[in-house]
Amino acid sequence: MFWLLFILSIFWVIILLDFIRGFRSIESIDDITPDHSRELVSVILAAKDEKASIQQTIESLLHQKQIQFEIIAVNDRSSDSTGAILQKLADKYNQLTLIHIENLPEGWLGKTYALSQGVKISSGNYLLFTDADIHFSPCIISKAISYMKAEKADHLTAAPNLKAHSISLKGLISFFLFGFGYLKRPWTANNKKNKGGMGIGAFQLMTKECYQSVGGHDRIRLRPDDDLALGIRIKKKGYSQRLVTALKSLAVEWYPSLSSALRGFEKNAFAGLNYSILMALLAMSGVIISQVLPFLLLFSSVPKVQMISAANIILLFYLYALTTKHLTTYSRWIIVGLPFFALLFVYMLGRALILTWVRGGIMWRGSRYSLKELKQNFKDTEED
Template identity: 85%
Template sequence: MFWLLFILSIFWFIILLDFIRGFRKITSIENVLPERSSEVISVILAAKDEEASIQQTIESLVNQKQVELEIIAVNDRSNDDTGTILQKLSNKYNQMNCIHIESLPEGWLGKTHALWQGAKITSGNYLLFTGADIHFSPDIISKAITYMKKEKADHLTAAPNLEAQSVPLKGLISFFLFGFGYLKRPWTANNTKNKGGMGIGAFQLMTRECYQSVGGHYSIRLRPDDDLALGMRVKKSGYNQRLVTALKSLSVEWYPSLAAALRGFEKNAFAGLNYSILRALTAMAGVIISQVLPFLFLFSSFPKVQIISAVNVILLFYLYALTTKYLTTYSRWIIVGLPFFILLFIYMLGRALILTWVRGGIMWRGSHYSLKELKQNFKDTEED
């Protein structure tokens, strides 16, 4: 056991060095001095049952400074007052256009289909894909387009402040970001020599030429992780990509409660593991071995094992603290809950995988998507 923990400590130390170097390569959008842009930027958002948030999202877009916006809001088969609210806002604001989708064609996810339809009627040379529950500071888009042009980027994606009400939910979100960090290494988006791509659904700004060249949302029509999949296709195609943080300028309540987070993770768990049972089991075993065992063996009767376990635990806490510092606005005290959040994540992952397997697919916003078609689409998009 000592040698296993020793190897783990080397692994976490290497990850720590990567984190320190990586986070330093991610620019904060708050540091950018915005310049006026006369080019039309087409903002496309899909809304399904978003009556509680859609108005403030639209109004925060309408109030953007130093940019010319065209807002395309897509009402995707909503069962509440989302469509009515959007239509009223469209009548009120000249720069806004609203379209309503009544049915979902076979072979599509609702969100990807809605964004694809919205993109078809845009006129701008720049397209911004976002969500219906995002709040924008008045200068976020002008800062983004300024930075994008300065960097001569084709695609810019921004990490928002993920608001959460409870400590367990904040812990789960920050732990998810920690795992995402060492698995996906998001900072590689800023390295032109690295093929690792990044896409965050809250804010994806790209040139029209880039979007059309990678096949748009049609190419990822059955990807629940459509934002990440789009960003990866952009980078794979050789386009210049940039990732920034926007913790003060962009905010979203990712999930309103811990129960909602558990349900939401059902659609993403298998997608992140390429719909592979083997990968899923390997991932769960990996988390248990690398992150649970060090805590358990702190209570070993062998001093050498206790010491090397303590080294692992310290490294884990440090890595988790770095993630919390750079990618959230949460209190640093949240790191003391790390052991609990690890177990909560394992439960969430296991629950999502079991439900996906039992259902033969995923349930998302009232629609069922079979595992067979999801796997096939994933295979197709990876081969493109």
């Protein structure tokens, strides 16, 4: 057991060095002074049953300053009052154009199809894809355009403040970000020599030429992780990409409760592991061994096992704290819940795996997508 923990400690030291270098490369655009831009930005969002948030999202977009913009909202088969709210806003504000989708064509996810339809009527040379539950500060788009031009980037994606109310939900979100960090290494988006790409659905700004060149949403039509898939395609095609944070300028309540988070992760937890049962099982066992076991072995009767367990725990706390500091606004004290959040994450992943397998696919936005077609689309986009 000692040698297992020793190898783990070496692994975490390597990850720590990567985290330190990586987070240094991710800049914040919250406090930059934007230049006034005459570029027209087409803001495109898809909304399905978003009556609780859609009006505040649209209104925060309408208050953007120092930028020319149009908003294209796509009502994706909503069964609540989302369509009526959007129609009322569209009648009042000429910057807002509304598209209603009644039927979803075969072979598309609702969101990817909705966004692709929004692009078709867009007029801007820049496209900003976002979600229907985001709050935007008044100058965030102009800041992003200014930064993007200064960096000569074709694509910019920004990490928002992920608001959460309960400790358990904050823990699950922060642990997900921690795991995402060492598995996907998001900062590689800022390294021109690295093919690693990144895309965050809350804020994806790109030139229209870049979007069209990589095939747009048509190439990722059945990807539940469409934001990440689009960002990866952009980077692989050789375009310049930047990942930034905007914790003061963008905010979203990712999920209102822990139960809704568990349901939400059903659609993309398995997708993030390439729809591989083996990878999912390895991920769950890996988390238990590397991030729960050291806490248990801290109570071992063997002194050297206790010491190496303590070393692993210190490294884990440091890594978790770095993630929390750079990607959230949560209290640093949340790190003490790491082993419990790790077990919660394992439960979430196992639940998503079982439900996806039993259902033979995923349920999302009122539609069912088979595992077979999801796997095939994943394979096609990875090989292209």
